[in-house]
Amino acid sequence: MARAQRPLGALPRAVPLLLVAAILLQLAWGVLRAGPQAQVRALPAAPPQAVLEVAALGEPGVLARLLMLWLQAFDDQPGISVPFRALDYARLEDWLARLLALDAGFQYPLLAATRVYGEVADPTRQRRMIAFVRRAYAVDPARRWPWLAHAVYLARHRLDDLDLALTLARDLAAAPPAAPLPSWARQMHIFVLADMGELESAKVLLGGLLDSGEIDDPHERWFLSRRLDELERQFDAGTAGDGGGVSAGSSDAPSE
Amino acid sequence: MKAFSSIARLTLIEAWRTRVWLLALVALVVLLLLAEFAAGLAITDSAGYRTGIYAALARLVCVLVTMLFVAQSLARELADRLLDLTLARAVSRGQWFLARLSGFAAGGVVLAVLASTPLLWLAPAPAVCAWGVSLALELAVVAAVCQTCTVTLRQVTSAVSVTSAFYLLARAIDAMVLMSQAAVADPTQWTGRVVGEAVRLIALVLPALDRFTSAAWLRSGADAPDLLPVALDSAVFIALVIAIGLFDFYRSEA
Numbered sequence: 479m480a481r482a483q484r485p486l487g488a489l490p491r492a493v494p495l496l497l498v499a500a501i502l503l504q505l506a507w508g509v510l511r512a513g514p515q516a517q518v519r520a521l522p523a524a525p526p527q528a529v530l531e532v533a534a535l536g537e538p539g540v541l542a543r544l545l546m547l548w549l550q551a552f553d554d555q556p557g558i559s560v561p562f563r564a565l566d567y568a569r570l571e572d573w574l575a576r577l578l579a580l581d582a583g584f585q586y587p588l589l590a591a592t593r594v595y596g597e598v599a600d601p602t603r604q605r606r607m608i609a610f611v612r613r614a615y616a617v618d619p620a621r622r623w624p625w626l627a628h629a630v631y632l633a634r635h636r637l638d639d640l641d642l643a644l645t646l647a648r649d650l651a652a653a654p655p656a657a658p659l660p661s662w663a664r665q666m667h668i669f670v671l672a673d674m675g676e677l678e679s680a681k682v683l684l685g686g687l688l689d690s691g692e693i694d695d696p697h698e699r700w701f702l703s704r705r706l707d708e709l710e711r712q713f714d715a716g717t718a719g720d721g722g723g724v725s726a727g728s729s730d731a732p733s734e
Numbered sequence: 735m736k737a738f739s740s741i742a743r744l745t746l747i748e749a750w751r752t753r754v755w756l757l758a759l760v761a762l763v764v765l766l767l768l769a770e771f772a773a774g775l776a777i778t779d780s781a782g783y784r785t786g787i788y789a790a791l792a793r794l795v796c797v798l799v800t801m802l803f804v805a806q807s808l809a810r811e812l813a814d815r816l817l818d819l820t821l822a823r824a825v826s827r828g829q830w831f832l833a834r835l836s837g838f839a840a841g842g843v844v845l846a847v848l849a850s851t852p853l854l855w856l857a858p859a860p861a862v863c864a865w866g867v868s869l870a871l872e873l874a875v876v877a878a879v880c881q882t883c884t885v886t887l888r889q890v891t892s893a894v895s896v897t898s899a900f901y902l903l904a905r906a907i908d909a910m911v912l913m914s915q916a917a918v919a920d921p922t923q924w925t926g927r928v929v930g931e932a933v934r935l936i937a938l939v940l941p942a943l944d945r946f947t948s949a950a951w952l953r954s955g956a957d958a959p960d961l962l963p964v965a966l967d968s969a970v971f972i973a974l975v976i977a978i979g980l981f982d983f984y985r986s987e988a
Contacts, residue, residue: 482987504974511942526775
């Protein structure tokens with residue numbers, strides 16, 4: 479119900495004048511007042527897990543998601559964009575680990591570790607993120623294998639560290655049989671070995687995989703068989719070029 | 735002048751008799767225990783956890799208590815037609831409005847003293863004093879907004895909702911201004927430009943409450959806060975809210 483109102487003329491003259499003066503004063507103060515200053519803030523240390531559990535008020539999954547958004551936005555602070563290299567990766571890893579501990583089924587911290595923070599052009603930080611993902615994978619291979627597969631890619635193509643890529647790929651291959659890893663993930667170590675020039679090992683592993691009968695998809699069998707043929711051709715070419723007495727590892731060496 | 739001081743004093747007496755102070759006291763004690771609990775869980779920087787959690791939550795509790803007390807007190811006065819009785823005497827609407835606001839602001843000072851006292855054991859005294867003064871000013875701003883909203887809207891729910899929205903916006907407006915200027919905001923999009931200008935315009939008529947009563951002031955080694963901009967921000971904005979409130983109050987038929 480609308481309230482009855484007096485006409486403007488019934489107001490004491492000072493009241494509208496006061497209103498206009500106050501509006502002008504506020505606008506003038508708003509213009510004169512120093513604007514907000516953008517300041518780079520360092521990433522704070524992650525609070526203890528127990529504090530987060532209490533702060534979650536029974537909704538750890540929700541808190542983990544909210545904090546992940548905050549963490550993700552931390553490099554884009556109001557008014558400033560902070561390069562990843564300026565972030566303290568030890569603290570970042572602590573935060574990611576806490577969020578993962580809040581909700582074990584939450585995949586976002588692992589995605590961020592491999593695809594966001596792991597893409598930084600700094601090998602030390604990349605290795606830290608890969609190590610974090612590897613530890614997380616060891617706890618729950620069934621759910622976290624995709625991120626270790628990403629870590630293999632990071633090690634292989636970003637770090638150019640084939641030994642690390644092979645170690646990670648072997649972790650994937652050693653996943654418990656019950657873990658629902660697709661066969662391409664379990665076979666990654668074969669392709670890493672091939673990349674390393676370990677053609678004989680790759681050939682044996684690939685042949686063994688095909689013989690084991692684990693591959694029942696005809697397209698996949700065809701793809702892997704073709705890959706095995708390629709490896710055998712490379713291996714034969716390598717042994718022929720080296721007089722048949724050289725290991726597969728030397729197949730990439732320039733011919734004399 | 736006598737009527738002015740009587741109305742202001744009666745506002746404080748009402749706060750005493752309705753036991754608002756007791757509610758605030760209990761809430762502050764609970765917050766102290768909560769802060770102590772958090773400090774006990776922390777492996778390091780336990781003093782920072784204790785001070786920070788207590789200060790940040792005490793500030794919110796004081797704002798909430800002030801808001802509810804102002805809205806409930808004025809809504810009852812309006813609903814019971816007590817205001818008509820007051821205005822039937824030699825008291826102008828302007829006097830009543832300013833006297834009530836002075837009473838609420840004085841109540842805010844008492845609340846700020848209550849909230850600051852435990853901090854004297856946790857942080858340097860000058861920083862605690864600055865924090866307390868800033869809190870009193872912040873509570874005066876909230877009381878002014880809530881009083882104007884209640885007198886205009888005449889409903890506790892509406893008044894508290896609008897005041898809460900104002901408070902949240904005023905706490906976030908600086909960050910919003912900076913975000914609207916950030917590189918992620920595409921300047922070639924007209925919507926981005928319009929939103930950016932709108933945010934800047936809103937910031938002109940709001941106090942920057944995120945620069946008030948910061949828990950960071952209480953950390954040992956923190957720079958002494960400059961209270962002059964805080965005081966000016968409060969004075970200018972309270973003057974604006976009073977002007978708006980008086981304009982509407984004089985136009986309404988009691």
